[in-house]
Amino acid sequence: MSDPTSNPPLNASDKPVSLFQRIGERPFARLAEELYRNIDGDARIRRHFPEDLSATSEAVRDMREFLTQFFGGPGEYSARKGHPRLRARHMRFPIDQAARDAWLDNALRALETVVTSERLDEPTRHEIGAYLIRTSQFMINRE
Numbered sequence: 001m002s003d004p005t006s007n008p009p010l011n012a013s014d015k016p017v018s019l020f021q022r023i024g025e026r027p028f029a030r031l032a033e034e035l036y037r038n039i040d041g042d043a044r045i046r047r048h049f050p051e052d053l054s055a056t057s058e059a060v061r062d063m064r065e066f067l068t069q070f071f072g073g074p075g076e077y078s079a080r081k082g083h084p085r086l087r088a089r090h091m092r093f094p095i096d097q098a099a100r101d102a103w104l105d106n107a108l109r110a111l112e113t114v115v116t117s118e119r120l121d122e123p124t125r126h127e128i129g130a131y132l133i134r135t136s137q138f139m140i141n142r143e
């Protein structure tokens with residue numbers, strides 16, 4: 001730890017490279033679209049979501065901007081809506097283990113679609129997948 005030369009620089013400017021820098025904005029836009037396309041057809045949780053879940057909907061825009069910002073892209077979500085406070089924003093929805101599992105099922109299927117269409121590599125798939133698994137579990141707010 002005390003030796004600052006023990007790790008090689010991660011890039012020319014010696015800053016960690018964010019996922020956004022590596023893969024750009026398109027995969028996050030596609031992930032938001034595919035997630036809500038899947039949820040639109042999922043009777044287990046559809047009722048919690050707004051009527052319009054199309055690619056141009058507010059829901060897709062919120063998700064796209066949030067994911068982009070979270071993975072190191074422009075902070076458009078917070079510029080528009082303030083601090084994400086993701087768990088607090090989800091408190092008005094009853095999210096139990098079953099709802100979370102259904103949501104995650106849709107999210108991981110969306111990820112598979114985007115991994116294929118955007119030719120994302122395995123470390124990228126793992127990083128996004130692990131985030132979705134962990135964070136969705138953290139959204140549970142009901143027995």
Ligand code: HEM
Pocket residue numbers: 045048049050058059062063066081086089090093095099100103104131132133135136137139
């Ligand atoms: C990785 C986990 C998750 C992330 C990153 C995430 C992200 C988001 C974001 C950014 C919003 C928009 C919030 C706003 O600006 O008002 C949102 C809304 C919402 N989320 Fe999640 N969410 C996650 C998990 C879940 C889970 C497990 C459920 C369970 C069903 C869920 C249900 C909802 C609902 C019902 C809305 C409201 C949709 C709307 O009115 O547009 N979310 N989520």
